[in-house]
Amino acid sequence: MALKVARNLDELRAHAPRESAATIGVFDGVHRGHATTLEALAARRNAGAVDGAWAITFDPHPLAVTHSREIPPILSTIDERLELLSKFSLDGVFVLHFDEATAKITYQDFIQRFFLDALDMRELVIGYDCHFGHRREGSPERVAEEGARRGFGVTVVPPLRLEGEVVSSTAIRQALHAADLERANRLLGHPYLVRGTVVEGQGRGRDLGFPTANLAVADGQKLWPPDGVYAVRVGWKGYIHEGMMNIGRSPTMKRMEKSEIEVHIFDFGHHIYGDDVSVYCEAYLRPEQRFATVAGLIEQLNADRREARERLARP
């Protein structure tokens, strides 16, 4: 089932959702905590209680609008979120453009305009910490009262605890920052995803026998995994390839000012400049290091490739 994506109310009306169950959230990272809500939503539709399951999400991040200051480094851009949301059994996602006007809509008006009028919502499934509407006044309690008054059901999904900790984007940022990719991926429920566009690099990798795709990540708020070498799976035009990724300043070859992302895809000969690729970070192999000789670097890259293949072969 292809996920319907609506980026404004007209597009949403074109899909004409009827008798739907809905959820709402930023869903940054689309982690396992979000998954419990999304699965509960799909379960309502699967049980025949409603005809469709829709999620409302925001772009840009509401914090970017309500705060002139900093916003948290995000785990997933809107494209990444849509890619991750497509793995749930939802009918559609409404990407609500978030601006200052959106921020001022009261939760009561929000319910009327988006949930009731646009989605014909019969049931709302929300996470325990979900707040929406002006000043985040639409808490689960208030929304439940509104549901009782207007005749839609409200299900509040409790927090998910894993390894003694509530699954949260903060916990995932912490694990990523500490290069504990295993833990981050466990909390996410999927390998950390980095989407980008392949841009022309300096071709140094090709000279070494390890041609790389240099990745441009458009969203400056995207949290990159720490510098280092990773075993990855790369999604390109619907196919999944195995590979390895280097994030860093290439201290042996280039000595960049800022970190870059380079992906070497195993057994791959296509020209992919300008294409978007999805890089799933499966395992962290080692920190970035500087080699005294190019031969030393090549030797290490061969070892990295062996290790990456081995890690990717694990169930």
Place this chain on the structure above:
Amino acid sequence: MNRFDNRVFVIDKATGPTSFEVVAAMRRVTGLRKVGHAGTLDPLARGVLLVCTGFATRAVEHFMDLEKEYEFDVLLGVETTTLDAEGDVVREAPVPDLAMETLREAGASFVGDYTLTPPAFSALKRRGQRFYALARSGEVTEAAAPRHVKIYGFDVLSAALPHVRCVVRCSRGTYVRSLAKDFGAKLGLPASIAALTRSRIGAFALAEAFPSEKVVPSHADELVGRTLDDALAFLPGVVLSARAATLLKFGVLPLRQDVVEVVGAPRPGALRLLDESRTLVAVGTREGDRAKDPLRLVDSFRLYVDSDADESSAGAAPRVARRVAE
């Protein structure tokens, strides 16, 4: 933005008001609700009282841990119920003509680790009531548990017997009244305190303190607080990479590899966590075993970033101290 918010005020509390009354006066003058002090000074004592507002109230612990200096007059030959001039006389004895050298030696003998019994008339609480309130109401109180403190210096400045003027530098938790009584005991005499002034908390000295009598609306213009950055400058600090500093603001613990620069001499305990512009983001503390987790810079931290940051955010980091499990 209230110019009094998120500040540390060095106040010279007069004899008479309670520390809380000074806080109440600060609330009226600043119009702020979140106001607190870092270490009670008994009503009868005068001197430096640190008053914090806004998110600076979360930093009081660091100020309370600072070394303190007191100047005090010991009245030899008289012990009272409260160990000061307010109490009823318990014991009296004639004071012989003591040589300055004898007094100095008695004072110097306190330097080092010291165990003292807090006086009945202290700001400590027993079953929710201040010991001094209980003592004042005439209720007999058992003494609070003895405590271990450090005396860094004890000098006798002058003597006009039976009065002896002393200055002591000591750790948190030192009761100067008890010290005065013990000073008398070294000389074989009952003793109490005639006057007590806290002259310094860390580097916050009486000379720069704002008189508590002037904590009134008509003097509000003269009241200036220090930023928390400035007030906590005595703690060692580390400058973090831009990435780590940003993540820290959203609840992510920084690691040792995130340190770009060390500011001040590193020592155990609290550590200022600064961003690349050297602005205070948080104060971290290290509790665990370093060998067990060599990557870890601190085990917990408390954020000191502008307070409206997460009021209306969806999914922002909590502002309170976070501790990572395990």
